[in-house]
Amino acid sequence: MSKNKSFFLQVQHFYINCVYLILQYKYRQKNVFTYKEECMIAIEHLQKKYGAIKAVDDLSFEIQKGETFGLLGPNGAGKTTTINMIVGILKPDSGRIRLNGETDPTQKKIRRQIGNTPQALAIYENLTAEENLIFFGKLYNLCGKVLKQRVKYCLDLVGLTNRKDDLAKTFSGGMKRRLNLAAAIIHEPQILLFDEPTVGVDPQ
Structure with a gap:
């Protein structure tokens, strides 16, 4: 099996695992939260409003090291808002977030541990794939040899090695999404957050 096929099968398995994990979470006691030191992500009674609209309402969950966890719901359910609060883009109205034991996701040492693929593409279209990474x-x-090795590895992983010198604006939507994924893992983060990462990506 090729590395590319293996990578996208892993992404497909991520969504299968989401169903199980959300069903598992459904049966947890709603308002009980016990923080464990080994948690990579711990969310406690998180709330966020946009005017009169409650985007996130008293959300609590824990994600252990090595665990795959998914947020499933219809459009407007608050999935992207939750991710944006976890990575520090949005500030919650109330509640607490812990990332690997730390409570401030905007700290440099915490940002270094996070890889995030936002719903909107976060790449530079006037740079090549290699230049983006x-x-x-x-x-x-x-920098140096480490950076060169990581760029080569990530391009190979997402199947863009043969297009590394092409401008991102010449890529299809699926190829841009793959480059977006590569950018999220370039620094070998401990925590990966994907917001609809496979939209427009072919299964092969």
């Missing part, structure tokens, strides 16, 4: 790698202080 070099840019994002340098944001995390990667």
